[in-house]
Amino acid sequence: MAGHTGTADLPLHEGHAPRWLFARMVLLAREIVLALADEFGTEGVLARLSDPRWFQALGSLLGFDWHSSGLTTTTCGAVKEALRAVGDEIGLYGAGGKGAASRRTPLEIAEAAPRLAVEPGPLADASRMAAKVDSAALQDGFQIYHHAFFFDRAGRWCVVQQGMSEKTGLARRYHWFSEAVADFVCEPHAGIVGPRSDLVLNLVAREADGLRRAIPEVAREPPERLVSELSRLQALTLPRRHALLVSDLDPQRLRTVFLSSYASEATDFAGLLRTRGVGAKGLRALALLAELLYGTPVSFRDPARFAYAHGGKDGILYPVDRETYDRTIGILRRAVERARLGEREELATLRRLASVEPAFIRWPPGRPPGRG
Structure with missing residues (x-):
């Protein structure tokens, strides 16, 4: 099954996360992913990454600009890098990225194939179809330049990709989740946020x-x-x-x-x-x-519907406090380690973010998110 779970529009910002900040983002992302996987399984991790609002909250928590297109690329990069270290442990992997990195997605899926319980072909096809739908079947004025693909051993996957509009100065983020919708080409969106446009050709309506x-x-x-x-x-x-x-x-x-x-x-x-x-x-x-x-009419309907824990890259709303950031990483790491030893009280205090159900995903009847 395949599901398109939403989009978000963000201003295009130039520049990159400082090296010291990105390194900390990777460490914090690692602990968050481990905590989520322990509590909800890999399917729960994928479901949350595929929810636009949950993903936005995650990017803000990691410390990147809450209102910037860079939140998408940097958050995906941090999660992908974190999975390099713990992917085999929990059975969750990342592929793709921005620009040239997006074109390596099929190769990176193939590299993970020996560790999967499924054939990699359908995963590569899902990646290609998600990109093709959002670049050709939904023509909304945004050109795709970032494509991240996350997948687990069982063959479940999610896509977080982003397109840019030079005309409006906005970037639109598209989320997909394999378990949400059964059809790539009919209403694949479970929810989309962002300003509407009156000039959209929607071939998947x-x-x-x-x-x-x-x-x-x-x-x-x-x-x-x-x-x-x-x-x-x-x-x-x-x-x-x-x-x-x-x-x-x-x-x-x-x-x-x-x-x-x-x-x-x-x-x-x-x-x-x-x-x-x-x-x-x-x-x-x-x-x-x-x-x-x-005489079959076209659809012009835009399917669009519609963070500050550690500051932001540009010091908005306040500068990143490195000491607080490092302390947060340590707290999460200890909580995850103790949970593995059966001491779950400390982890329970950190469940608020993890327990937020993906708001945009319309689960098929009898198909709530389960454990991976």
Whole structure:
């Protein structure tokens, strides 16, 4: 099963976490992950990482800017680095990251394969599909530049990825969780936070089911016909949103995409998404042509719905207190060690964050988060 559990919009900030701060973030993340895994299992860890508000709280607790796009990349980096040390112990692993690191996700999944109880292929496919949906099937103006993939021995996984909008100066964060929703291409969001946009092409909306059935039919039309029909569409007087969506489509340049979709053996929309060479503009063209030729309407609905424990990287709201930070790490470490020896009283005082149920995940009937 696959689930898209939410997004969050954050201002784009430049710069990096200081080395001394990131090192402490890794240590604190390690103790938090160990405490969560001990209390809720690896599934509970993944469920919480996949919740946008819980993840935001975690990033703030670790000490990064609470209102910055860097919270996403740095928090994911700290958790991934922490799992290098304790992943084999608890059966939880991390892959991917920002920029070039995101492209190493399949390789890093494969490297963990000998320690898994499942084949790595479906995990790599889940990673690719999450990235493809948020970059091509949900066209909201944000370009994906960060993709982190966390997974356990049993094959459960979550994705935390982020896109940027140069136009608005915001970054939008997308969360996925394997246990939340059964379908990659129909309402994969269990909850999304952030400002809404009135110019969104949402090919994974529930109301776009007819469109998803029509798009593969259109893709099997001869490419020359599609080029001709797209040129005709651009010559029409269209409603504002349709006109904006079609304005940057070049029928001649899309000929190659139409050839790829025509040659594809895909029988459904998910298969077309997996087709190499069929990206955002190609899918947008096919969707608009499906509306023109079959009368299946497109969806413009933006699925978006909608921290200060140790300061922040920039000293907002107050500078990081290194002594307090180190003391926090020590407290958590002792609590985890004592819990393993059966002394759970100290750990009980630290459960408030851990016990917050993921607010955005709509669990299928009879499928609450369990122990990993």
